[in-house]
Amino acid sequence: MTRTYSLRQRLFALIMIPLLLVSIMLGIWRYNVAQATAEDLFDRSLLSAALAISRDVTISGGDLLSPTTSGLIHDAAGGEVFYHATGPDGIYVTGYAYPPAVASTAKAELQRPHYDRASYRNEPVRVLRIIERVSIDGISGNATVTVWQRMAEREEFAAQIARRAISLMAGLILTLALVVWFGVHLGLRPLLDLQQAISVRSPDDLSQIKRSVPVEVQGVVATLNHLLEKIQGSMNAHQVFISNAAHQLRNPAAAVLSMAETLRDSPTPEDRQERLDALITAARQSTRITNQLLSMDRLRQPVPDSQFTRFDLNETVQEVCAQIGPELLSQGLEFELSAPEGTVPIKGDQVFISEALKNLIDNAFKHGGARLSMISVTLRDEDKHIAITVSDDGKGLSPDNAEAALGRFSQVEPSDGSGLGLAIAATVAEQHGGSLTINPVETGASLTMRMAKG
Secondary structure (H helix, E strand, C coil), rough: CCCCCCCHHHHHHHHHHHHHHHHHHHHEEEEEEEEEHHHHHHHHHHHHHHHHHHHHHHHHCCCCCCCCHHHHHHHCCCCCEEEEEEEEHHHHHCCCCCCCCCCCCCCEEEECCEEEEEECEEEEEEEEEEEEEECCCCEEEEEEEEEEEEEEHHHHHHHHHHHHHHHHHHHHHHHHHHHHHHHHHHCCHHHHHHHHHHHHCCCCCCCCCCCCCHHHHHHHHHEEEEEEEHHHHHHHHHHHHHHHHHHHHHHHHHHHHHHHHHHHHHHHHHHHHHHHHHHHHHHHHHHHHHHHEEEEEEEHCCHHHHCCCCEEHHHHHHHHHHHHHEEEHHHCCCEEEEECCCCCCCEEHHHHHHHHHHHHHHHHHHHCCCCCCCEEEEEECCCEEEEEEECCCCCCCCCHHHHHHCCCCCCCCCCCCCCHHHHHHHHHHHHCEEEEEEEECCCCCCEEEECCCC
């Protein structure tokens, strides 16, 4: 069972899936940026706290921090800040008694902040250590201020920034999804209108579609109009063919019926035999026309190349000539075949090629006129084609009459033929990559059917 899908759903997926992937990548990038932003902001807050503590220690001569400074440090840092200050010679001044042990062994430079990571009370913390030259109670030396803050507060701040950004993107994606879903529906409305316009048509209405459609669909409509035009042409040709076929079959059928009725009333055995021979001739003609009509109907649809077989055309031509030759010789005509020695391989439909050759020979016999005395068949292996030429010395056929001679149900001059023989031969030649041509000759008629070697 063929799986069906909605064009609306497909367009929605083609638009939204890439946007979702891009949104995921932007969300990851935004989270990383938020972490970096939080790291920078909190590091600056730690630096401000360290500088404020150093200033208070210097001003107060080693006393505790003022309440104002403690409040400012807490507010600026965005959370609880721990600190530890030592004066000259490493004397403890103020703050928490035991600062976190820093794993880094790098020596801090004077008046240059040094950041590191450590653990304090089993929690990861960010540590800042700064060394300044101070003088307390007349003692000068290097004072070290160490401040630290829990990493959890930084991560929570970064996560909060990321959540806000992700919420904003999710809202935008949801809004965009709604816009795309209903926008695609509105965009496909011309297709639905086109479907409705086609659905209300009757089977007999094959006129062109003239409804206004978007540029992207104009190619589809143009192709559909071209197909409708071809279907209309095919139906017209089929109707003409049926009409002509009925006309061609009516006369032989009437003749057979009339001869059968007169045969019943024959006064003498000789007259009966004469009418019986005429009846047989009319029946053969009717059968011939019927076979040609069936062949023409089959040739209306091109034969797929996969159905072609490879065979020896020389042998096929000889078989056809062997079948027709005795009848021509019995009419007092000369009949000859000229073919190369050995095989002449070709890929095609053997039945149709045989029928086409029979039609060429039959055409020469029926239209040769009273002065017809010879019919010849020549098989030639050319460069890219194989040619079969049927010539006679009858009243002749000019290339100027090719349209009438090769057309369906048409003849250059009235005769008892159906007007299909040369049309069938021309169609067979075209389906085998060649053509049927009327050769300019001084005496009689000469037709060449060329076919690709394959």
